[in-house]
Amino acid sequence: MLYLPWPFTFIIVLLMWSAVRLPRMEAFLIFLTTVMMVSLMMAADPSLLATPRTYLMSHMPWLPFLLILLPANIMTIANIMTMVMYAFRAERKHISESETRFRNAMEYSAIGMALVGTEGQWLQSNKALCQFLGYSQEELRGLTFQQLTWPEDLNKDLQQVEKLISGEINTYSMEKRYYNRNGDVVWALLAVSLVRHTDGTPLYFIAQIEDINELKRTEQVNQQLMERITLANEAGGIGIWEWELKPNIFSWDKRMFELYEIPPHIKPNWQVWYECVLPEDRQHAGKVIRDSLQSRSPFKLEFRITVKDCIRHIRALANRVLNKEGEVERLLGINMDMTEVKQLNEALFQEKERLHITLDSIGEAVVCIDMAMKITFMNPVAEKMSGWTQEEALGVPLLTVLHITFGDNGPLMENIYSADTSRSAIEQDVVLHCRSGGSYDVHYSITPLSTLDGSNIGSVLVIQDVTESHKMxxxxxxxxxxxxxxxxxxxxxxxxxxxxxxxxxxxxxxxxxxxxxxxxxxxxxxxxxxxxxxxxxxxxxxxxxxxxxxxxxxxxxxxxxxxxxxxxxxxxxxxxxxxxxxxxxxxxxxxxxxxxxxxxxxxxxxxxxxxxxxxxxxxxxxxxxxxxxxxxxxxxxxxxxxxxxxxxxxxxxxMSLDEQWRMIKENQLMMIAHGVASPRIPQARNLWLISLKLWSCEGEIIDEQTFRRSFSDPALSHALDRRVFHDFFQQAAKAVASKGLSIALPLSVAGLSSATLVNELLEQRENSPLPARLLHLIIPAEAIFDHAESVQKLRLAGCRIVLSQMGRDLQIFNSLKANMADYLLLDGELCANVQGNLIDEMLITIIQGHAQRLGMKTIAGPVVLPLVMDTLSGIGVDLIYGDVIANAQPLDLLVNSSYFAIN
CATH class of the missing domain: 3.30.70.270 (Reverse transcriptase/Diguanylate cyclase domain)
Structure with a gap:
């Protein structure tokens, strides 16, 4: 390179090729090596940096070639910059796409996901988690997972977190419980991993929280089902066994050993089982099993086994498992302890015998019929009253055997269920005509016979001869x-x-x-x-x-x-x-x-x-x-x-009409309270009957009944009733309510017939502190039918009804229903000498019986003598009043005394 003009130009060509052709890491290494080499060369020979003037002139021939390379160098640099920028953008795009994918995966995940700080705060959560816990993302950011974790699961969770932070584990999962927004406990499957900084510092947790409530409920149901099956087997005395025929191996569960009282260490086999069976049953039991194996069919067998203290009755049920050749490979079965069932059957048989003896001995006729209304049983009394023997009557329609009419000469009964069918047991009074002559006044009742599942299988007809009682x-x-x-x-x-x-x-x-x-x-x-x-x-x-x-x-x-x-x-x-x-x-x-x-x-x-x-x-x-x-x-x-x-x-x-109006509107009216209590506990006064005393214009005291009999205008009765209710609610109701007293006020027939007056009464009661259950209204018995709507309105409002003047007219009970009144107030003349008058005593007994049937209580009085009280108590009268209970006193004196009642 020392002999090349502008050597860096040629180096750039090499670097450009490396950037284009080589991967990023290899190109970077070449660039680094080149820079280091150039740096070493310059450090070794600084003269390389000096460019003598002659140097330029000597290398002028290379100038065209260098000029040709100049665009390439520029393009190379530009390309390198472009590639660097592209790589940078691609990296950012890749990171952005990864973040987007992660965010979408987290946000739209079907299970809850969250980023949780190392201190437990919720940094970010997806919709599934918010929906699961019932909080919005903003609300969750203000909470920590510790606040929402069920206390029993928190310690275990925190221990796992500590292990994760310390590096002992990389991730963990557990089932835990959270509180949702409503305070309910919900189950979740939690999976947690930790994100760390490049230096290893923990940054945040990634938590996956899956709703497993349904799974837990299913597990609980399955667990309960298994417990029920286990308990049912144990409670039912059921043992499970298996017999593999070829190896001749017996397998018993725990209950089988208990059932046969054999120690668990003894290996069961055919001989062990056969010796437990009672000798009288062995031959039959062996035959049934052999026949089942030969016919390849299930079997059911009942036999007895001997145990230490007793003999047990066992029922065995088994099914066969066949091999590929169709031969019996093994038997699977159960043994049930039927001892109690057998004992119950024996007891039932004995009870049935006793029942037949009882039915033959009682003085009432008993007839059983099936769903087709045909006779299936008659006792001797029924045979006598009908004139038919049981053998003759079996399978014969009921009304063919029983000739019943409404009255001696009335129409023939065509339907035995002609009474009120809304009641579970039907009762009716009719006349039964005997086939051999004669007739009986009878009272019959029909009670349906049902199976355990409620299916009707017939009825029992009980016929009572009431001829003598009807005569009486x-x-x-x-x-x-x-x-x-x-x-x-x-x-x-x-x-x-x-x-x-x-x-x-x-x-x-x-x-x-x-x-x-x-x-x-x-x-x-x-x-x-x-x-x-x-x-x-x-x-x-x-x-x-x-x-x-x-x-x-x-x-x-x-x-x-x-x-x-x-x-x-x-x-x-x-x-x-x-x-x-x-x-x-x-x-x-x-x-x-x-x-x-x-x-x-x-x-x-x-x-x-x-x-x-x-x-x-x-x-x-x-x-x-x-x-x-x-x-x-x-x-x-x-x-x-x-x-x-x-x-x-x-x-x-x-007295004149004006005097009567003046007495009602202006003169003094006194309410006299008569204490009512049970004759068996005369000190427990729980009700007070109110009678009225009025003052005439001449100063004479007149009782209510005498005053009312003198009325010539119904408006006077209305006015007197209004005066009574007004004075009571204005002057006494608050004190009566505070002391818990039950008060019975008189209401005339005329007042009961006035819808306006009844509404006024209910309105005054509504505006007073007195509970409706403490207000009783005394009305004449004969008015109950003519003004039933008003009476029902008072009862629906919570008031109690006392029917007065219940005396010698017993026909009222033919129409009186259970929901019409609460008390029956007997006529005073009927009670006055009951201790020495058999007729009066019988009348009161009859009234008391009707009252019990209708669910009403009887009140008798006024009772002055202890002997009368004892007689009424013996009859069963519920309540009495008079001097033997308490002296009559003004109502205002009663409520202002220290008396206190718990009602």
Missing amino acids: LRQLSYSASHDALTHLANRASFEKQLRILLQTVNSTHQRHALVFIDLDRFKAVNDSTGHAAGDALLREQASLMLSMLRSSDVLARLGGDEFGLLLPDCNVESARFIATRIISAVNDYHFIWEGRVHRVGASAGITLIDDNNHQAAEVMSQADIACYASKNGGRGRVTVYEPQQAAAHSERAV
Whole structure:
């Protein structure tokens, strides 16, 4: 090169070729070597850098050649620069593409990915992770993974992180739990790797977080399934076994050893099993197994084995596994301990025998039928009542054997399920006619027979002979509605018939007559000849009057020597004619007692019932006034009521309408509380019945019932009810609520019939602190059916209903349903002498039975004597009130006392 002009020019040509043809690393080494060589040459001979003047002239011939190389040198330098820049851009592009690919791979990954700082902060996270944890990326950046990790998994995670940072491991994975945004625990599969700086310093973690909640749930389900299978096998006493025939190898599980009580170290084989089988069962068991092997079919076998303490019943089920040639290669099977099942079957058989003996011995007829309504069983009582033997009745339709009618001469029952089919057990009272003659009043109930899965397989019909009880019930019902002395209707029955008649006036526009008859001089005969003579006189006079009436007329003894007469569809003239005949017959009648003749007379008062006059209290008062006018006018007379007679009726004068309104609006009203408690725990008073006392304008105290009977306008009843509710909610409700007292307020029939008043009552209750469950409303029993909608509205609002005046009329229970009321308040007369009156005791017993059937509680009272309380307690009456429980006291005094109730 010393002899070449401008040697670096030629070197550049070499370098250009290297840059173009060689890889980057090799070209770089050549460049480096060249630079080092040139540097050494210059250092060794600095004269190379000096360019003498003659040097230029001596190398002038090379100038054209150098000029030719000059563009190439320039191009070479440019190309080199271009290649360098291109390589730099390509490198940047490659890096950018790698970053983009990584970012896209991370962002759109189906599993969660994140960059996590070495301190645990979330640097970057993808959508899958945000969706999994429920946080946005911004929210995650403000948190650390330690904050979101389940505490039990945190220590293990941190230990792995320390190993990763220290270089002990390059990556780790684990199953761990996180808290999501809702605070729920979620499972994830975590895989973590560490990114380090070129100097080895940890920069950040790359975390892959995969949602494995479903996997964990599946694992849990599978684990529970395996546990259930294992527990089921253990609980069911199931042992699993395998028998390989060619090597003759037996394999037993743990349960098989327990089942046969063989130590686990003993190797099972055919001989061991065969010796465990009871000798009586060995031949049969061996035959079944041999037949199964020959026929290549599964087998089921039951046999007994002997163990240390007892004999066990075993059921074996096995299936065969065939080889390629179709021969039995091995048997797989189970053994089940059937000892308890066998014992249960034996016990069931014995129970069945006892049941048959019991059914043959009880006093009720029992008939079993299948789904086709055909008889499958009859006990002896059913045979007697139907007139059919069981052999004759088997397979015969039920209603062919049982001839049942509704009443003695009523229609034939065509469907045994003719009662309320919405109930699980159907009950009905009918008449069963025996094939051999005679009949029975019966009460039957049908109960469906079901399998364990609820499928119906038939029914059981239980028939109870209630002939005697119905006879007694009819006697009681007759006693409740008739006067025991004269056998005429009593006052309660008479008033009921009057109400029925009054209800038809508006619809039929008929006229009826009400007559009051009062015997004259009866007291003199009764006092002079004795009560026996008085009773005989009343019976004869009742028969005399009854003989002169139509079949549709109603004659009743109202009490003492007073009689009432209802004449349906009868005008005033006809009523006067009938009453006059009766009075004349009574006046002319000669009563003979102990040889002496006695004569009495009678007076009668008549009032007309029509569209303009059909209030019960008013017509009763009018007839009473007219009767009094007859007696006052000379006795032995018949008087038709006229309005002016009311003013002359001084002894029974009715207070004026203005006075009644003034009493309701202005005068004092006192609420008297009567404590109610169980006769078995009389100290536990949990309810208070409220009665009313009012002050007249003259300062006299009048009770509620007397005051209401004097009303001639229904608006008065509405006003009194409003006054009661207003005073209670304004003055006492808050204190009652704070003490937890249950209060029963009276509500009249007129008030119950007013939708406006009922709404006002509910509104006042809603605006008061008193819970609805503490408010009870006392309403007359007969009003429950005519105003069922209002009663139901009160019950739906949470109020409790107490039906009062539950007495001798048992027909009410034919229509009373379980959801109509909560309590039955017995009539006071029914309870007064129950300890010495068998009829009253039986009536209360019947009412108590109906109350239990309907889910209602009974309240009896007022009870003054402890003996009465004991009698009512023995009957089963739920609650009583009266002096034996607590003395009556004003409500304001009760709520202001220190009394406190836990309700």
